Amino acid sequence: MSNHQKRLSAPNSWPIERKEETFTVKAGAGPHGESGVPLLIVLRDVLGYVDSRKEARYALDHGSVLVNGKAVSDEARPVGMFDILAFAEREEYYRVFPGEGGRLSLTPIDEEAASSRLGKVAGKTQVAGGDFQYTLHDGTTLVSDDGSYAGGDSLVVDNETKEVVAHFPYEEGALVTAVTGGHAGEIGTIEEITVTAGSGTNAVAVAQDDSEADSASDGDGEAVEPGFETIEEYVVVIDENFTDGGDDE
Structure with missing residues (x-):
């Protein structure tokens, strides 16, 4: 090969x-x-x-x-x-x-920030003994007795102990970044999650303030609220200090 x-x-x-x-x-x-x-x-x-x-x-x-x-x-x-x-x-x-x-x-x-890393929960199963196995976005797995983490949540995992040191739920009001698609790299707050019936993917409306996005206007020159829409697979919940080099916790 x-x-x-x-x-x-x-x-x-x-x-x-x-x-x-x-x-x-x-x-x-x-x-x-x-x-x-x-x-x-x-x-x-x-x-x-x-x-x-x-x-x-x-x-x-x-x-x-x-x-x-x-x-x-x-x-x-x-x-x-x-x-x-x-x-x-x-x-x-x-x-x-x-x-x-x-x-x-x-x-x-x-x-200090380098001592742990963030992972998006991509899968969850209960294993023998009652613990829960979580699969993260990169394919790695971890086992925890805490069953409160859900798909789409973000976990901060200690690099040495592999223990979860912070949990950021995927919910309206959460701070997120888009990791792929036309808005990759943009940061904002989840304004609304629209659940799609059947096998379709859910849509996410993300609001941004002036520090997170350039000002926008509609076709008539009227100012519009900055933000974007994408699908939930494209966003990851982060901490407010996540992009400035500080601690994740």
């Missing part, structure tokens, strides 16, 4: 130039599915810490690059939405966050 991925056919979330070269590195097996970005692309194309795959392998062999608190040795290991990247020797910490157009970008955070 080829270790290369054509740039033009790479997922839109990959932060790469499409026309500079024909190929780029292919993501290995791991979390985030097809949207996961190989760590090499982050190190080389985004941060500029290495110039080649060989340099990336050398850096990773020294255990100085951590993803969600764990040292990574595979340069093809996929990273994705809300992962925490730590470079201990540089004392640099980043959270993977949605940027304009759905491209993944890195938000600098402090060391």
Whole structure:
């Protein structure tokens, strides 16, 4: 199987130039599915810490690059939405966050915030013994005796203990960010959740203030309230301090 991925056919979330070269590195097996970005692309194309795959392998062999608190040795290991990247020797910490157009970008955070990461609950089942198993947006699972978390909620998980340290319910009034679609990277508050009957997806109306969106006007030049509509699969509940590098709790 080829270790290369054509740039033009790479997922839109990959932060790469499409026309500079024909190929780029292919993501290995791991979390985030097809949207996961190989760590090499982050190190080389985004941060500029290495110039080649060989340099990336050398850096990773020294255990100085951590993803969600764990040292990574595979340069093809996929990273994705809300992962925490730590470079201990540089004392640099980043959270993977949605940027304009759905491209993944890195938000600098402090060391304390880097000790945990956020996950959107994508599935929930009860297991033997009465505990609950939760599947997060990146495919990882955790087991808890707390059955109050629901699909669409966000959980902040400690990277070391794997315990839930914060819970943000998916509900009207919650602060969210769009992670894909035409409004990827935008932040606002859920104004209304419209439940669609049958197998259709639910719609979400998100309100924004002037600090979250540019002013808008209708076709007659009248000002309209800023905000957007999307589907609930495209939004994730976040904390008010989530984008400024502070603690998630």
